Amino acid sequence: MKRIMTILLTANLLLAGIGIYGRTVQAEENSTAIQVSYEPETEADFHTLTLSVSGGGRVMDGTQVITKGILTYALQEGAQKTFLVEPYKGYRLQSIQYEADGNSQNLTKKMSGQRVSVRMGKSDSHLFVVFEKVSTQKGNIDSVPIGTVKTGDASNIWIYLCLISTALVVCVGIIRIKRKRSEKN
Known part of the structure; x- marks a missing residue:
């Protein structure tokens, strides 16, 4: 019984993260009390x-x-x-x-x-x-940071905005003309 108690106590101390190297673990014969002493790491x-x-x-x-x-x-x-x-x-x-x-x-x-x-x-x-x-190369206009894809889509944005605005004005004008024609009939 003494040996089993000592083994169980040793296992519990190891699981708890307490090393028992150089420590004292004793159990008295025919006793339920176990004397344990150790010095924690300083x-x-x-x-x-x-x-x-x-x-x-x-x-x-x-x-x-x-x-x-x-x-x-x-x-x-x-x-x-x-x-x-x-x-x-x-x-x-x-x-x-x-x-x-x-x-x-x-x-x-x-x-x-x-x-x-x-x-x-x-x-x-x-x-x-x-x-x-990571810095880009200086002096090179087309230099692009690593991992950046240069598509060129943003370079002509003003042209696209003007074309879309013109198309919108033309559509509004056509709608007004059709309304006037339908009011006359």
Whole structure:
């Protein structure tokens, strides 16, 4: 019975997210009471990773989507966190800067596809993700941003408006003439 109670308690603690490594779990022979003691992880064991996202894009951490602003994570030293980085249509990734332990490194070219991974340092860290709008080529009149279809329909709008207005005036005139003729008869 003692062994079953210890196993059940251990399983419940693990499901609750409480590690029992190095902790004390005891059960007395012929007793319904179980003595449990553990020390939760202290705040000193964790450091803050601050994620800052700006511009036109989103960063996903597996559970959340961050589009703009700041989000913080509490991670243990040496823990690795992976993010999926996606720019919106008409935007591109400008830079990913990681600041940890007094060092700053550009991770833009160290990405694996659209994923970037960071390893938590010995102190609080910052990850800056910046997206920028894709600009058109300067000096070229026909330059069009990526993803925009140039149809030319808008270039002759005044001609079409004049033709439609003229047709409307002609229709109104024909209707008035027919009314006058029908009143005479």
